[in-house]
Amino acid sequence: MRVAIITESFPPDVNGVAGSVLRAADHLHARGHEPLVIAPAPAAGMRAVTGALPYPVVRVPSVPMPGYGRFRLGLPSRRIAAALTAHRPDVVHLASPFFLGGPGARAARELGLPTVAVYQTDVPAYAKLYPGFGWSAAAAWRWLRHIHNGADRTLAPSTASATALHSHGIERVWLWRRGVDAVRFDPAHRDADLRRALAPNGEVLVGYVGRLAVEKRVELLAPVARMPGVRVIIVGDGPAAAAIHKAVPEGNFLGVRKGDQLARIYASLDVFVTPGPFETFGQTVxxxxxxxxxxxxxxxxxxxxxxxxxxxxxxxxxxxGDALTDAVATLVRDTELRQRMGLAARAVVAGRTWSAVGDELIGHYRAIQRSMTLGAA
Known part of the structure; x- marks a missing residue:
């Protein structure tokens, strides 16, 4: 198949949308399909990865999101329709469509192309949290309803997301979860030298990995960071970094980490915490x-x-915050419980490979192709 992926974010951005789109496009190419990615241009000074990829990436003009300048919003552009026309896709994949996804969906519709809309970002929640966003939560849901109901199929990453979509009038929703690289992320990468550096007195390491943004509620880790015998490790960066540094002064902030280095950090922790209530999936989990x-x-x-x-x-x-702190304290006190839960967690995710999830996505593409063929007949 020839597949065009129109995404709100793509590397060098570091977030769930960018990461999952990269995985999807890589999988399509590995399976012998022909992906095209259409994405916002990165901020000045950020090096795009386009040249290193085995498929084309078309960048459209972008502007910084108000209140969150590191995130770029793709602008309507003639490049979208031109890229779709040139690529002649069998299906268009709208990744977390909202800003760029709106004109992308319109261009696909005008060209008579089938579309899959993948819901990944709780934009209505962001509308509440970021005053400069320019949308109310109600207006965000109306726009999402317009985009998703214009698609042939919507894919939701979790049952909670699917329920929210249904409750706001979005139709034709299927579940499509995310994979995890259980080879890269493996307890075998636990690093004794790293642990000695992070916990010189043998402290229990409690970690967070992700963007440092208002919606992530990382400040709820402040009481955990004050627990005796505990070190809080915070990996990531974002627009709320300064505020979170101030709120959690005892935290050890490592900045952005990727690849094998990130895998060693994960494996060297004892407990993982993600405090924010707005995760549509939760890849770091x-x-x-x-x-x-x-x-x-x-x-x-x-x-x-x-x-x-x-x-x-x-x-x-x-x-x-009190319930979160109490739950962490229970794990801090009980080494055996931590180990038992960690083993159970590893067993649960071992089969959730990106390859299996990528094949599920291709199955959704095939399904809407068949529907269109039957409809035409």
Whole structure:
């Protein structure tokens, strides 16, 4: 198949949308298909990865998102329709469509191309959290409803996301979860030298990996960082970095880490925490589980599907800092419990390969192609 992926974000950006699109395009190419990626141009000074990829990437003009300047918003451009016309795709994949996805969906519709819309970002929640966003939550849902109901199929990453989409009038929703690289993220990468550097007195290492942004609620780790015998490790960067440094002064901030270095950090932790209640899936939860860690997360969004409460970690009420701290404290006190939960977590995610998930995605493409063929007949 020839597939055009129109995405709101792509490397060098570091976020869930960019990462999953890269995985999808790589998988399509590996399976002998012909992907094309259409994405916002990166910020000045950020080197695009286009030249290193075995498929074309078309960049469209972009501007910084108000209140979150590191995230670029793709602008409507004639390049979208021109790229689709030149590539002649069998299907168009709209990745987390909102800004660039709107004109992308329109261009696909005008060309009579089938579309799959993949829901990944809780934009209505962002509308509440970022005053400069320019949209109300209600307006964001109206726009999402327009885009997704114009697509042939919507793919949701979790049961909570699918329920939210249905409740806001979005139709034709299927589940499509994410894979995890259980070879890269593996307990075998636990690094004794790294642990000595991060926990010189043998402290229990409690970690967070992800963007440092308002919606991630990383400041809820402040009481954990003050626990005796605990070191909080924070990996990532983002627009709220300065505020989070101030809120969690005892934290050890490592900045952005990738690849094998990130895998060693995960495996060298003892407990993983993701405090934010707006995760549509929770990829870092899977990476932590593959690394053999128990996970503490809010009982909201994607983590509900990923964490078996009491077996692979703990789900706590959203935005309840005391409950989150108590759950972490339970794991800090009980080495055997941490190990048992970590083993169970690793076993749960071992079969969730990106290859299997990529083949599921191709199955969705095939399904809408068949529907269009039957409709035409």
């Amino acid at each position: 899977q990476e932590a589980q593959a690394s053999g860690l128990p996970v503490v997360a809010p009982a909201a969004g994607g983590p509900i599907d990923l964490i078996d409460h009491g077996t692979t970690g703990f789900l706590v009420p959203p935005d309840d």
